[in-house]
Amino acid sequence: MQALDRKLLRDLWHLWGQSIAIALVLACGIAIFVAMQTNYESLQLSQTIYYDQYRFAQVFGQLKRAPESLVTQIRDIPGVAQVQTRVVVDVILDVPNRPEPVTGRLISIPDQPTPMLNDLYLRQGRYIEPRAGDEVLVSEAFAKANGLQLGDRLGAVINGRWQSLQIVGIALSPEYVYEIRSSDIFPDNQRFGVLWMGREALGTAFNMDGAFNDVSLTLLPQADAAEVIFRLDQLLAPYGAFGAYDREDQISNRFLSDEIIQLRTHGTVIPTIFLGIGAFLLHTVLSRLIGTQRDQIAVLKAFGYSNWAIGSHYLKFVMVIVAVGSGLGTGIGLWLGSALTTLYAQFYRFPLLRYEVSPAMVVGALLISSGAAILGAFAAVGRAVSLPPAEAMRPEPPPQFRQTWLEQWGVQRWLSSVERIILRNLERKPIQALLSMLGIALAVALLVLGGFSRDAMNYLVDAQFRTVQREDVMLLFNEPRPARTRYEMTHLPGVLSVEPFRIVPARLRFEHRSHRIGIMGIEPEAELRQLVDRHLQPVSLPLDGLLLSSKLAEILGVQPGDWLTVEVLEGSRPVRTVPIAGLVDELIGLSAYMDIHALNRFMREGTTLSGAFLAVDDHQLDPLYSQLKRTPTVASVSLRNAMIQQFQQTIARSQGVITTVQVVFACIIAFGVVYNAARIALSERGRELATLRIIGFSKVQVAVILLGEQAVLLIAAIPLGLVLGYGLAAFMAALYDTELYRFPLVISRASYAFAVVVIVIAGLISGGLVRRQCDRLDLIAVLKSRE
Amino acid sequence: MIWNSPEAKSYPDAAVSPGVIFHVCGITKTYRMGEVEVHALRSIDLDLYERELVVLLGPSGSGKSTLLNILGGLDIPSSGHFYFRDRDLTHASDAELTRFRRDCVGFIFQFYNLIPSLTARENVALVTEIARRPMRPEQALELVGLEHRLDHFPAQLSGGEQQRVAIARAIAKRPEVLLCDEPTGALDYQTGKRVLDALAQVNQDLGTTTVIITHNAGIAAMADRVVTLRSGEIIRILHNQTKVTPAELEW
Known part of the structure; x- marks a missing residue:
């Protein structure tokens, strides 16, 4: 090993605390980048392949009833590639061990397995037998949520008749990747499920022999979707069409595509914050290191080392930290990423949602973090290289101080010497102080942002299910009903x-x-x-x-x-x-x-x-439920309490995991910034602080001077961070402002308070670590040494 | 004053003669430097008296700095006893030593060690704020002839001026003893003499016991007593019959 590399290792060892702090901040950025981007790629790839291989339709339409013979006319619309007609009916199901009625969407499939649009992937079991009128395939999400097995039976009211259906297969469809009722914001797989049933059986049951009430199309490559929709609507209008729509408005696809876009945005914005902070920290540490090694640089130059050799020596210092940070970050990112995929697989059902990691992604992460680090190190290394040897031999000129603007206003009367030291040190390096403050503020902002997504979700659920919707049960009839139905319902139990x-x-x-x-x-x-x-x-x-x-x-x-x-x-x-x-x-x-x-x-x-x-009446739910299960006119039942429960079980729980990750990452930023700043201050001003100790200041008083500066920055950063957090939340709220749902810009006081408490604790811990080093100042060395 | 120092605790009495400010008895100091054990002090006995000006003379490595550090409460001896007046400081705790330094000792360093972010006046105020019966910072600076440089920052002062600010900072608390470690070491001949003059003035006017470390034998002539060390031992103590003023010193 070359002598210069040995020096590099020892410098790293000497600055291990700071090096690790920076590597951790970089690791967070890379971890989020890798976790989000890999999932973005995995989801996008899975979506594309699934849609493609299983022929997900491009235009969808529902109608009352049209004869099968209309298909040729649909096929003749210019731009149409394939047509699939179906019978789709919502019915009430009786699921074993579930008292409340469940809404089932019965979708017809050909009696013999034939390639079709929105084709099924059979996860388990077999396809239905022709003419076995009671066999169904059920969607995987629904089967899992209700613990349904092959061979289980479900009760259903089919066109006024109670019928028992047997599960022979568990299937997936590109149409129901996100299996949700159109009015909901999160899926309730226990109470809403898709069932596929033979065309003949379903047609007979609902009086749809030789007819259909649902059509999907694929288009030729150059077709104009709007034009096709217009013509399809015209064609279907006499048959009670509800208006066709394209893939973009298909609800499952809409949720999935929105999620993919949000993943990419998150996976860009948040890592940028972390890497920016990491670059700033590298800059400060390297500047300080070069400051203390001026004489060494001079000696190296005097011995004939080139600017390039010296520059690359310090760049190597940076690259070691980057390598540790991105190695760790990639590892954590892959781990988080696969956990996130598992989470996604619970909500988005693909035949195979494999966690894909392309080597290009890992290389990209490495390049991005090195890029950020080199950007941060550039100025400091440049200074080291440009120093003429003779000047480098001389110690750094003493720092220049002046009265702060606060004091020029006459505030100094109220300031003690200690407070002046703190203020003037801050004002001497305003940019560094500002960037430190910004770093801490961003950590606060990230915590606020985490609080926001929880608060907004709670507010949304609260507003929707406690203020807007106040019913216990919502019934939807399969057809418009006359006025007297109202009185029939009054007589339902409870x-x-x-x-x-x-x-x-x-x-x-x-x-x-x-x-x-x-x-x-x-x-x-x-x-x-x-x-x-x-x-x-x-x-x-x-x-x-x-x-x-x-x-x-x-x-x-x-x-x-x-x-x-x-x-x-x-x-x-x-x-x-x-x-x-x-x-x-x-x-x-x-x-x-x-x-x-x-x-x-x-x-x-x-x-x-x-x-x-x-x-x-809460006490009469069971009789009501069993009555509803047998009411043929009811197509769908929604239970408000069940929705709230569902929310708390699924969304709120995964939110908890995400919040924990966010808190850990924000703490790492706060720790990285405060610890580094205090450590550098200790290195720059060790002599000054030791002098104070010698002339009679206690350890506590000296620590106050050293950490007071950081405390001031922290305290100033908190309100800034709260405002920034609000801004980021507003940005996210704008991002979530879609047709499906809007995220209200609501942040509770508790979230703000939580952010403040976490940051203060992180600050105290990093301050405490530096304080221990401050307590061990070598007083005697100070007497002899010149800076 | 920003922090109130707690009442000094009572120290065990010792038989120390009146007029003696430091009583050093059989002190040794050994420490490790890497693999090597260094005997910095080998059985030192020494009394320092009120109002006297003592020069500790010796080459590098003679142990004079170690002795000064122990006197100033920056270090503790490996063995032996060390009294300040009647207090035994041999086994004093860190907090006790801090209080001792704060109340009784004024330090002057070779490289001034001023706080760069504070003006001359504020550097002195730093000490007066925590001392028990300080003089005003302006008064201390006037004593060293810097009444016209009160609001200058260290970077705006010459080396000699900085060292005089350091002296003002050391004396402003009215310490009982002033410990100076190579106070002229970083200064040129003329400036060095001005600084020594300021020290002699303080010693005479305030009666503060003053200990000056130097390896410059020329300075010895201004002392009441000259203690010479070599290899951790006192080899000679000399009483100056005729003290000269710093202005008359030659080196």
Whole structure:
């Protein structure tokens, strides 16, 4: 080993605390980068392959009933490649050991296994036997959530008749990667599941022999999706079409694609913060190291070492730290990444969600961290190299101090000498102080951000399930029902009150923009469904006109007072204009509300209901449930409490894991910044501090001077970090502002307080470590040494 | 004052004659430097008296600095006893030594060791803030002839001026003893003499016992007594019958 390399190792050994602190900060950045990017790649790759191999459709449409013969006309629409027609019906299921009714989506499949669009991957069991009318395949998520095995039986009300279905296979479909009901924000796999059943059996049961009510298409490469959708709608309109949509609006795909985009954003923003801080820390440590080794540099130059040799010597110092940091970071990143994949596999069902790590990714991580480090080290190394030997031999000139601006305002009267030392040291290196402060502030901000995602989720669930939705049970009928149904429901066991609603599928149009939605008519004095504004204050329903959720208004580019064209997608499909009476704020989905009577008038129909909100007596749930399971007119049942429970079991728990990781990483940043700054201050000012000890200052007093500076920075960084955290949260909230859900910009005081407490503790620990070194100052050496 | 020093605890009495400020009795000091055991002091006996100015003379490695460090409470002896007045400081704790340094000892270093971020006045105030009965910083600086440089930072002062600020800082607490480690070591001839003059002045005006370490034999003539060390032992103690003023010193 060359002598210079031996020096390198000893320098590293001498600065091991700081080197490790920096390596850890870099490791965090790399770990997040690797974990997020590998998952981004894995998810994206799995999505592409799955969609491709299993022929995920590009255009989807639902309708009431059309004859099979229409298929040739659909196929003739220019741009259409393949057509798949199906029968899709939502029914109530009775799942063993589950008292409450479960909504099952029955989807027809060919009686013989044939290649089709949205093809199935059979995970377990076998395909259905032809003509075995009671055999079904169930989705994997649903089977797992309910502990269903091959051979188990499920009860179902199929077109008014109780039928027992036997599970013969467990399957996956690209259409239900994220298996969720369209109105929900997180999947409830216990109470919603997809079942595939033979076409003949399903057709017979629902009177769909030689007919279909669901169509999916793939398109030719150059086809214009909008044009195809337009023509398909025209073609299907007489058959009660609800309006076709493309892949982008397909709900499972929408959730999956949004998640992939967010992964990439997170995987870029957060590592950048860490690597930036790591670069800054490397810069400060290396500057100090070079400062203390001026004479050594001079000697090396005097001996004839080239600038290149000296520059690369210090760069090697940096690269060793980078190698340790990125090695550790890649390792942790791969571990976190595979854990994240396991987590994703619980929510997103792929035949195979393999955790893919490309060598290019690891090389990329290495390059990025070295790049950041070299950027940080560049100026310091440049200074070392450019120092003429004779000047380098002389000690560094004494630092220049002046009165701080605070003192120029006359504050010094109230400052003790110790406080002046602290202030002037801070002001002497304002950029370093600012960057240290920024580093700590970013750690605070990361913690606030972690708190935000928890708070926003809780707020969202709270707003949706406690303020907006107040019903215990929501029923959806399979067809619009007459007024008397309301009274039938009042007689169901345990029902305390019934508030019916009407849903009319429609396309809302304003200028060139349009959106497909179900207009919901509710009772004007509804108590089980509360319309609210941004501050969760109730909004009353106008006698006439539409109330739009503000996101929908934004998409359509409308304001209260504008008139919308409403193209109804059921019955006689009237097209009428309706004024927008006002806006409501909802965090989930998009919605358009109307007074139910106004909606009935608008439809030129008598009192008609599509479903109802029920308030029920908790003690009579079981009889109610068993009654509902046998009610043929009910297509779907949603239970509010079950949703809340589901949320707490799945989302909240995985949030907890993510929060822990965030806290650890934020602590590492805070520790890295405070420890390094204090350690450098100790090295720069050891002599000064030892002098103070000699002239009678106690260890505590000296530690106050040394760490006071860091404490000031920490205290100043906290409010900055809280503001930054709020800003980052606002950025994330804007990122999550999608049609599916909006993340409200809500951060609780507890989250702020938590961030502050964690950072203060991290600061105290790093301060404590430096304090121990400060206590061991060599007083005698100071008497003899010149700096 | 920003911190109140707790009341000094009582130390065991010892039979120390009046007028004696330091009583050093059979002190040895050995320490390890790497693999080597160094005998820095070998059985030193020495009394220092009130108001006297003592020069400790000796070549490098003679043990004079080690002795000064023990006198100043920066180091503890390996064996033997060491009294400050009637207090036995041989086994004093770290906190006791800190209090001793704060209340009784003024230090002057070869390289001044001023705090670069504080002005001359503030460097002195640093000590007066924690001392029990200090003089005003301005007064201390006036004593060393720096009343016109009060608000200058160390980087704005010459070496001699910096050393005089250090002297002012050392005397401002009215210490009982002033310990100076090569105070002129980093200064040129003329400036060195001015600094010694300031020390002699303080010794005369305030009556502070002053110990100056030097390997410059020329300085010895200004002392009341000259203690010469070699290889950790006192080889000679000389009483100056006729003290000269620093201005008359030659080296």
